[in-house]
Each structure stands twice: as C-alpha cells, then as structure tokens.
Amino acid sequence: MNPRTPGADLPEHPDFLWRDPEPKRSYDVVIVGGGGHGLATAHYLAKNHGITNVAVLEKGWLGGGNMARNTTIIRSNYLWDESSAIYEASLKLWEGLEEDLGYPILFSQRGVLNLAHTLQDVRDSVRRVEANKLNGVDAEWLEPDEVRKVCPIVNTSTDIRYPVLGATYQPRAGIAKHDYVAWGFARRAHEAGIDLIQDCEVTGFATEGNRVTGVQTTRGTIAAGTVALCAAGHTSVLTDMLGIRVPVQSHPLQALVSELLEPVHPTVVMSNAVHVYVSQAHKGELVMGAGVDSYNGYGQRGAFHVIERQMAAAVELFPVFARAHLLRTWAGIVDTSPDASPIVGRTPYDNVYLNCGWGTGGFKATPGVGWALAHTIAHGEPHANVAPFTLDRFVTGALVDEHGAAAVAH
C-alpha cells in the first residue's frame, strides 16, 4: 500500500464567483478601475438601467487596491448638505445591500463616535449634530460619561494630554467586510453579463474631437461608447493621458491591524485631534488608521513614523491596547482634493465621466456613488447626489469644504 502524500487529498476547487473573460472589441460602457466604485457602478448599470454591454477594466485584480486596504468605516455624519445627501443615500443602500447582492457582507451597524478634545471640537461637533438632524441623519451629542457607556475602553479621565470632552454618535454607522463587498458586487455584475477584465491596464485613449472612441490597454484596444474613470489614486495617470487637469494629489494612506483579540471594542471610534480611528474587525483584529503621509506617493507604502504616531494616539485613548501587538501595516493610494470632497461627473470630453477625489473616505460611498454614477452614465446628466461635486467647482468657487468640517481625518 502506497503511503498517501500529506496534503494530497485536497477538496475540489470551489467555483469561481465570476468569469475571467477575454475583452471584446467594443462595449457600450467601459469602466476603468475594478475596485468598489467601479464594480458598484457596473452592478447598478445592469440592475437599475438594464445596461449590460459593459466592461470593467482592472490593471491588477478585482478589489485589490484601496478596496482591500481601507479601514471599512461606514457613516454619513458629514456637515454639509451636499455631502450628507450622498453619504446618507449610500448608508441607506448599505442597509439593504446584503439582500440586494445576495451575498454576506457582514455589515455591522455598531455606531461611530467622533471624539471632541477641545472646546472648538465641541462647538464644531454640536453644530454638526444639529446639521445632521436637519438632514435626517441620526446623530447625538454625548457627554464623556455617555461616551464611556457606549465604549467602556476609551480613556475618559481628565488626566490625559487631550481629555475627551464628549463625542458625536451616529448609531447607524458601522463597518463591513470590504472584500466581501467587492466580491458581492462583482458576482452580481458578472451574473448580469458584464465582463470583469483583470490584468488589463489602460495605456492610452483614442479620441475624436470631444469624444473618446476607444481605450488602449495592455490587452488590446477596446472601443467604448462611454468611459467612466474610477481609478482613485491613479486618476491623474489616466487624466494626464487625456490632457485633462484634475486637482487631486495622490498620497499614501496607511492602516494597520493588531493580532487577533477577544472582543474588546464594541463600536468605531474616531479622533481627529489625537488622530486615530479604530474598530475591531469581526475576526478580532483591531483595525486602525490615521492621516495621510505628507508627500505625494504612488508606492502603496508609507513611513513608519506615521504608524508610530497613530499607535501612540491609540494607546493614549485606549490604554488597554498597550498590550496588543502590531501584526501588519500597509498603505493605499488616496486621491485627495482641495476641499476634501469628491469630484464626480462631466469632463471636457462628452462621453467621459470622472469619479475621483474621494480621498480617505471612498469606501463608505461605494454603493451610493455606484448608484449615482450609473444614473449619470445612463442619462448623460449628473444624478442629483453627485451634481454638486463637479470638476468646474474649483473655477466657479462652489466648493464643498469638508476639511475638518465632517470629522474628515486628513
């Protein structure tokens, strides 16, 4: 009798969630970027508008960029009307997304606390809570003792460098399993007949006057009726090919996880003043992030002193974390805009739509922007939720200044 080789009795390879097709010569819509936004746009093009002759081009693998690297925080407690409209629409879609996709995404509405550490923080936070309520977004102002009730491990004592003076609380906020979200959208898009083409980098565009006629890629030229750019940190690489200037700067944004721990952290905590945001993933890792590295970078890595500072902030706020070990760190490339708001909609080309500038906060917008961008592509007119976020607002001056206003961490 032959001894069995250990590991030889492997189970059958599981079914793939989507095909890996060869690109066709031509599509009605070509979406550049197979991250969350691109995949969500593809899904809603099929579901809401019946447009299925669509390709999503991804230079790496699906959901392998910022979609795989973010800290998965979902909330809609932004200050300005324009922002809360799109983020709240997105949050409502998150609330039904598991059913829509028929796929588990582990959306856990565990609430978010945005801590206030200075009197100005307190004033800004209370103002934001009132603005949120007027916009139908759930929001509360919590005093330090109430903060402790929601999240007992936050250090609310008065003897730390920046004491917690209170927090805004959005109970409907939460986290989701980012990979599952990408896979769920990809599976649905694939079922609708949309081609998800990986390992396909865009190298140029064929243009005729004010129209793009085709997309040149590492897998050949693909004719396109409409093109949507959903490339996040690499947007400028594409717009440079088109000769469009877009006011975004790409920065590394780092995140980290601890080793697996017992459940200790029941909610999501963000602090701009001390500068860290933390949640505990379903599996048990503490997931943390902070601000971007200061310099422009496309390297998907950042400097360690940035990690060191955010861990110092985390340990100050959560003394219990002092015993946790850092497991790994990484970075995504985020495209930051001058007013910390996204840029979505028309470009100088009639049939090219832009979706960029989401900076550090694009994950939470995934279903919301997919819905609105699909509408924009289908109707040739910006959806109301993205209409304020034009490229030409930087010329007209109609900025949506969320810098600091919306607990946006930069």
Add this chain to the structure above:
Amino acid sequence: MQLIECPWCGPREEVEFHYGGQAHVPYPDAPAEVSDEEWAHYVFFRDNTKGRFAERWCHSAGCRRWFNAVRDTTTYRFERVQRLDDPEPHATEPARARRSTAS
C-alpha cells in the same frame, strides 16, 4: 526612517522636514488680470506625477530653509536636492493642460 539630504545641513531624518508640494509653480505676473480659470489653476491645480517629480521641501525642524528636490513618487527615493539660489537650472517640466477644465 528615510534620510533626506538638506542642501545646507546634510542628511537628516525625514521627520525634520515639511513637504511643500510641486516646485516651480509661478505666481501669475498680473494676478488681477487673469481669468477665473487661470486663477483656479494657480490656486488648486498641481501636477500629480507618478514617477520623477520636482518638489519643494522645507527643513522645518532644522535650518528652516526651503529647497527643491527631485523625488520618485513610486519609490519615494530622492534623486537630487537643490538650493533655491543654485545657478544650475532646476529640473522640472510641469505638465500643461491641453483642455479647459470648464465643462
């Protein structure tokens, strides 16, 4: 931690420096006369190069002087640093818009 070569002080740790973004962005000669679009481009629009990029840096926790650098934004490696009063031409070729931003 990366060491950055300050043209006056020599190599110092990265935390001593402050990033100043794209170098060689000229202030408009006649700011009152430029169009809204030209002004917006001066204020908000910068190149976002993947690869060699000419930048300003300030040795803010050292000599507090500004200097120019050419750095690769994919590797973060500094290729050269240059004093502002260096007579050598500074390495840059900023991208120019071929199309209007207004749409």
